[in-house]
Amino acid sequence: MPAVENTVLICAGGACISAGEKSVKEVFEDTLKKYSLETVVRVVETGCMGACDLGPILVIYPEGVFYQKVNAENAAQIVEEHILKGRVVERLLYKGDTGELKTKPQEELPFFTEQVKIATRNLGVIDPLSIDEYIARDGYFALHKALFEIGPEKVLETLKKSELKGRGGAGFPTWMKWDFTRKAQGDTKYIICNADEGDPGAFMDRAVLEGDPHTIVEAMTIAAYTVGAQKGFVYVRAEYPLAIERLTFAMEKAREYGLLGNNILGTDFSFDLEIRIGAGAFVCGEETALINSIEGKRGIPRVKPPFPANKGLWGKPTLLNNVETYANIPPIIINGGEWFSQYGVEGSKGTKVFALAGNVKNTGLVEVPMGITVRKLIYDIGGGIPGGKRLKSIQTGGPSGGCIPLEHLDTPITYDNLKKLGTIVGSGGMVVMDEDSCMVDVAKYFLEFTVEESCGQCTPCRDGTRRMLEILERITEGEGTMEDLDLLKELGENIMATSLCGLGQTAPQPVLSTMRYFWHEYEAHVLEKKCPAKRCKPLMRVVIDKDKCVGCTACARVCPVNAISGAVRKPHEIDPEICTRCGSCLAVCRFNAISKVSP
Amino acid sequence: MSADSIRETVTKIYEDINSQSLEKGDVLINTLHAIQDHYGNFIPIEAAEVLKELTGTPLSKIYEVLTFYTMFSTHRRGKYVIRICKSLPCHVTGGQEVVDALKNSLEISFGETTGDGLFTLEETSCLGLCGVSPVMMINDEAYGNLTKERVSEIIDSIVSRERGE
Amino acid sequence: MAKIKSLEELMKIKENAMKGLKMRDSGKKGKIIVAMGTCGIAAGAKDTLRAIVDSLDEKGIEDVAVVQSGCFGLCDVEPTIEVHLEGADPIIYGHVTPAQAKRIIDQHIVEGKVVGDLIVKKGEL
Ligand SMILES: Cc1cc2nc3c(=O)[nH]c(=O)nc-3n(C[C@H](O)[C@H](O)[C@H](O)COP(=O)(O)O)c2cc1C
Ligand code: SF4
Ligand code: SF4
Ligand code: FES
Ligand code: FES
Ligand code: FES
Numbered sequence: 001m002p003a004v005e006n007t008v009l010i011c012a013g014g015a016c017i018s019a020g021e022k023s024v025k026e027v028f029e030d031t032l033k034k035y036s037l038e039t040v041v042r043v044v045e046t047g048c049m050g051a052c053d054l055g056p057i058l059v060i061y062p063e064g065v066f067y068q069k070v071n072a073e074n075a076a077q078i079v080e081e082h083i084l085k086g087r088v089v090e091r092l093l094y095k096g097d098t099g100e101l102k103t104k105p106q107e108e109l110p111f112f113t114e115q116v117k118i119a120t121r122n123l124g125v126i127d128p129l130s131i132d133e134y135i136a137r138d139g140y141f142a143l144h145k146a147l148f149e150i151g152p153e154k155v156l157e158t159l160k161k162s163e164l165k166g167r168g169g170a171g172f173p174t175w176m177k178w179d180f181t182r183k184a185q186g187d188t189k190y191i192i193c194n195a196d197e198g199d200p201g202a203f204m205d206r207a208v209l210e211g212d213p214h215t216i217v218e219a220m221t222i223a224a225y226t227v228g229a230q231k232g233f234v235y236v237r238a239e240y241p242l243a244i245e246r247l248t249f250a251m252e253k254a255r256e257y258g259l260l261g262n263n264i265l266g267t268d269f270s271f272d273l274e275i276r277i278g279a280g281a282f283v284c285g286e287e288t289a290l291i292n293s294i295e296g297k298r299g300i301p302r303v304k305p306p307f308p309a310n311k312g313l314w315g316k317p318t319l320l321n322n323v324e325t326y327a328n329i330p331p332i333i334i335n336g337g338e339w340f341s342q343y344g345v346e347g348s349k350g351t352k353v354f355a356l357a358g359n360v361k362n363t364g365l366v367e368v369p370m371g372i373t374v375r376k377l378i379y380d381i382g383g384g385i386p387g388g389k390r391l392k393s394i395q396t397g398g399p400s401g402g403c404i405p406l407e408h409l410d411t412p413i414t415y416d417n418l419k420k421l422g423t424i425v426g427s428g429g430m431v432v433m434d435e436d437s438c439m440v441d442v443a444k445y446f447l448e449f450t451v452e453e454s455c456g457q458c459t460p461c462r463d464g465t466r467r468m469l470e471i472l473e474r475i476t477e478g479e480g481t482m483e484d485l486d487l488l489k490e491l492g493e494n495i496m497a498t499s500l501c502g503l504g505q506t507a508p509q510p511v512l513s514t515m516r517y518f519w520h521e522y523e524a525h526v527l528e529k530k531c532p533a534k535r536c537k538p539l540m541r542v543v544i545d546k547d548k549c550v551g552c553t554a555c556a557r558v559c560p561v562n563a564i565s566g567a568v569r570k571p572h573e574i575d576p577e578i579c580t581r582c583g584s585c586l587a588v589c590r591f592n593a594i595s596k597v598s599p
Numbered sequence: 600m601s602a603d604s605i606r607e608t609v610t611k612i613y614e615d616i617n618s619q620s621l622e623k624g625d626v627l628i629n630t631l632h633a634i635q636d637h638y639g640n641f642i643p644i645e646a647a648e649v650l651k652e653l654t655g656t657p658l659s660k661i662y663e664v665l666t667f668y669t670m671f672s673t674h675r676r677g678k679y680v681i682r683i684c685k686s687l688p689c690h691v692t693g694g695q696e697v698v699d700a701l702k703n704s705l706e707i708s709f710g711e712t713t714g715d716g717l718f719t720l721e722e723t724s725c726l727g728l729c730g731v732s733p734v735m736m737i738n739d740e741a742y743g744n745l746t747k748e749r750v751s752e753i754i755d756s757i758v759s760r761e762r763g764e
Numbered sequence: 765m766a767k768i769k770s771l772e773e774l775m776k777i778k779e780n781a782m783k784g785l786k787m788r789d790s791g792k793k794g795k796i797i798v799a800m801g802t803c804g805i806a807a808g809a810k811d812t813l814r815a816i817v818d819s820l821d822e823k824g825i826e827d828v829a830v831v832q833s834g835c836f837g838l839c840d841v842e843p844t845i846e847v848h849l850e851g852a853d854p855i856i857y858g859h860v861t862p863a864q865a866k867r868i869i870d871q872h873i874v875e876g877k878v879v880g881d882l883i884v885k886k887g888e889l
Contacts, residue, residue: 112885123836123837124833124834124836125785125833126833127831127833128832128833128834132777132780132781132784135778136782138778140768141774207801207835210835211833212834242801263767265769265770266767266768361840362838364836364839364840365835365837
């Protein structure tokens, strides 16, 4: 992925458009193409920059240089001088009202401006090893407020008003869980934090634990105080050693400061935490499996009800929430429920952290108000698809979710909307896939995952997913039949209806969802024995175009299995019997003579 | 590694962990992690017998736990356990090529250990580092933005460090 | 550290630490923050950190603190660092390899000139 070196913001406010912005943008992009700069320079349209009289306005990052009154003619000049040669075009520089040179833009990149950081407020801002810096950002003030000012009832009320829902996948109202556990009978109660983050494509929980561990300590302490618990456990997957290290350190510091352990903040409320480490089983993210695992057993899910709120860890009432859910709690307590619910839309309030991964330019973590459209998330914030490729679909919700195809890009992201599309918000992982991804292959990938991760307790989940995988393997090898497709659906529905836990109940989702939106790809594999994305190796071949090949021998030298033959300066040829479709030769041919075909 | 020394080590590790725990007992998984770290990437099978006596957990339950969790191994593994991510985000950003490159340069498949006992190759599901995919972990170190070339550099530098020592 | 028992004590810690965060009265000319999440480390942040520390040592610069933080969430441009000199807007740089880190120290810290081609963002995060 080439690094974007420059970003060019072109004002697309009403005034600037009327002053000719559209053609400026076109000229700009054409000139970039002329110099093959279109992959390293990104052209973004922004809203009004508040300088309409001098429009069209254009800003070039990273330097943040402002140009004014740009027209079709000088746009080309800016590319040639500024972008290509690195020389600022003084003549066109924006001077502002005072005539003073102004280089600081008023509008920033959407990647930053669209974000509202609540759960991730401290990431990258504070030193995770410094409890003082956490306190400097209002850390532990929420705990103080809960203990001294408002008390448990008000904490619950605040949470209820915030309409915060669990961020771990199921989206259950957080205040209700807290309320159930508070009302549950028993002197001994436990608090658990689910940090087993296993959905492929999700990594916000890790980032929070590594970058702001105290927020989890504080939130769990508030939870314990509210529901009346004495001990808590953070269940962290073993794959996150740095998170474990930083959280351990944070817990020690909090104890030193009297914010965890005995007599918190000098009161007679005591609560302590311990870290328990997973051992590489995805199903342990399911709450009852996680409880079994903390108890030192195999992590297999239990039958619900009873729910953990009544009968959880060691049979005692237990409150279990996800890392991101907890990370929202302290700011909500400080600022109030209404403050949180001002963000988002009906039924999906507040912000959500999304992890952008796959074929998207700005991979990373973003926290945005719920209700943002998929398009905005992928294009404005994510920066679109790299390498001039076209977007194909976005997989959300990991192995329990499904895909969002192009035609639904303008859907606002809410729990309900995504459910209607046949997928889920889940933990917030968004895997972006470009035109080179084969959707049958994607479905197969997820099933490989579930087959691997099924705990084996339920026959449909254990054996049914294996059968589905076998069928998908047949299809991607060109051996599938139309009956197989029917069978896939039937098996999928059956597994979903008869499995005990969420893993089995949702495992067929990626298959059913891709069948729903990309039926033609399944058909192509079955009827025409073709992989339209040219991804499935048995259904594709790598060939050399005789007319383009100049016989430079570059490909023959990199082929690991010596499948390429030909004399120097004569067209080369690939032997399909030997070729493993590894694609190494494609990368080295400077004459574009080699391509993948699906015969 | 005699049976006696294993007994002594395992007992000490268990007692340490148990004494630090908020709830006594039921610390089997943390204990197994510590034993595995102590012996370097594997758990001697004799440890199960010792744990049975210490915890009162039936042997069958201990074996169940040992086999259920993929991170535990009762076979001696290489000094460096390489765990390469096989989940979708790493796959769509060129993971397969990196897997092939690893297998080629180490000349082993998944689950195998190199002849010199240095490397064991394992596959894993998402490591939560998809933003810098493709990704692998070597013991506790993560490596991202992998390419064929970067993989050989990393392996070569470990090999030369090992040879130098 | 004595245990905290009152709001006043919390406030006092907050005020002291704010100075460090905002860099007022800290007696330093500035600080460099290296994003050290596992993602950053996987992309080479440890080498970057080492290069920064070495290069500051080499030049005998003592009034610039080097601290680590969690990640900014900018995986795409890891390793990332933030350079925050007193009185100036903080600058976030991306793709900071050890070589680029040295360049940033030479240009930004020593000469006071922002390194244009590596900037990801200017201003408070
Ligand atoms: C197979 C499976 C895996 C899960 N993995 C996770 C996980 O890694 N992290 C998580 O927080 N929740 C996970 N969940 C959801 C939990 O069971 C539970 O709903 C959640 O942790 C509750 O916290 P919340 O209300 O704060 O979201 C998983 C569920 C299933 C069925
Ligand atoms: S549905 Fe699958 S993972 Fe869940 S309990 Fe049953 S077998 Fe285990
Ligand atoms: S690299 Fe391209 S031009 Fe060179 S021999 Fe191979 S196909 Fe022909
Ligand atoms: S519309 Fe362009 S500056 Fe206002
Ligand atoms: S998919 Fe490989 S790290 Fe997430
Ligand atoms: S999650 Fe930390 S920078 Fe990517």
